[in-house]
Amino acid sequence: MIDFNNTEVAFKLKSNKELKNAKFLFSLIRRPFIVHILGRLSRLALKIHLPVDWAVKPTLYRHFVGGENIKQCFHVVHRMAKKHVKSVLDFSVEAADSETAIKQTFREIKRSVVNTRLHSDIPFSVFKPTALTTHSVLAKASSHTTMTPAEQMAFNSFMQRFDSLCAEAQRAGKPVMVDAEDYCFQRAIDRATEAMMIKYNKKTAVVYTTLQMYRHDRLKYLKYLIDLANKHNIIIGIKYVRGAYLEKERRRAKEGKYPSPVYASKAETDKAFDEALQISVENHSRIHIFCGTHNEASIVKLMEYMAEKGLPNNCPTIYISQLYGMSDNLSFNAAKEGYNVVKYLPYGKIEHVLPYLIRRTEENSAIAGQTGRELIMLKQELKRRKKKKELKKESKKESKKESKKESKKEIVNRKSKKENRKSKIVNRKS
């Protein structure tokens, strides 16, 4: 059984200054009121192009983001790799609003896919499909209404970009993951990802889909994917997450007067998440697993399912993953026991990653338990280091005292030897 409370292993790479920064951040973002105000201010700053670098860069950005570009992330990648934790570079643009922006984003994502070829410490790439086209095109393609010729053309471009990223992943020999986002876009994204898996996943999982297990239709969809894998003789790659847009989905469903796509309780989401992991381990010859969670109980369950099935900790088709800046106690302790662990490492300019950062703070304040846990761990580690430092000081003092005593003894010894010699000479003379 792994000790996920071992803070020495969890924070080995963090300096005292970094830990204090993290402690300050988490104590701030556990207060929903502050997060609410920060969120509103940041959104306003984004809207009116107010510079926020001075406030965000040394705090939130430094804690949750790897750098502005791929190159700047390398120091974090190499640092984590020393402790056997690998990285997935995630270009964190949430949505592009113009054709030029979409093209730019696509080029950057492609760079990140190609980049995996050069680095053994970056075993996957990832992208958000909403960055490859407009929301309206994805929403239309996901609904049952017919698209106009212009929309159809835009959707075809989306598919070409999607395909080109998957082809690049195949060339790189490293899988690419397709993030899941809002329910209203997901049908088109699912169909596109299935087509890519049929095309590229013949020998191994090149393309990974994402299943948000807070959706009550996802266990059924998992069974559909297993049938698809058997039918086409392919390997399905699946990233499992609980889902990041709970409140938004419920609100949209209420406004649009359709049934909520997400479970009514956390317990149901948890049950579905763990069941999906169990089914996937049972079918591990057909499913490659990427378990994205900060939930310790689910990780323990996955480890138990693996052990029951006789799979080794470092089973090459099973990965555990957390976001950079969160739950290091899970990542580094699991990696120490030989499990395959990767951190999602976001990168991008502040104005691009700000929405991601706002979501992280909102998520952390919404899951008070998680933030509380993070804080306890940070405090525990700072305390442990302080105690260690004090003990070191104490033992240094002790050894100084000892050596002083020793040298005093030495002086006395030498003096008495001298005295002895003198008295011998006197005796001989007499």
Ligand SMILES: Cc1cc2nc3c(=O)[nH]c(=O)nc-3n(C[C@H](O)[C@H](O)[C@H](O)COP(=O)(O)OP(=O)(O)OC[C@H]3O[C@@H](n4cnc5c(N)ncnc54)[C@H](O)[C@@H]3O)c2cc1C
């Ligand atoms: C590596 C990685 C990749 C990710 N990629 C994606 C992605 O592509 N798409 C995406 O949407 N998210 C993604 N996420 C975020 C993820 O979906 C969760 O929001 C986040 O990880 C918190 O869930 P948890 O499993 O870590 O832990 P927990 O704290 O145990 O679970 C919190 C989650 O439980 C669910 N939940 C909470 N309350 C309720 C309730 N009352 N009823 C029903 N369900 C509830 C919600 O999904 C909530 O986020 C990713 C996370 C990680 C670590």
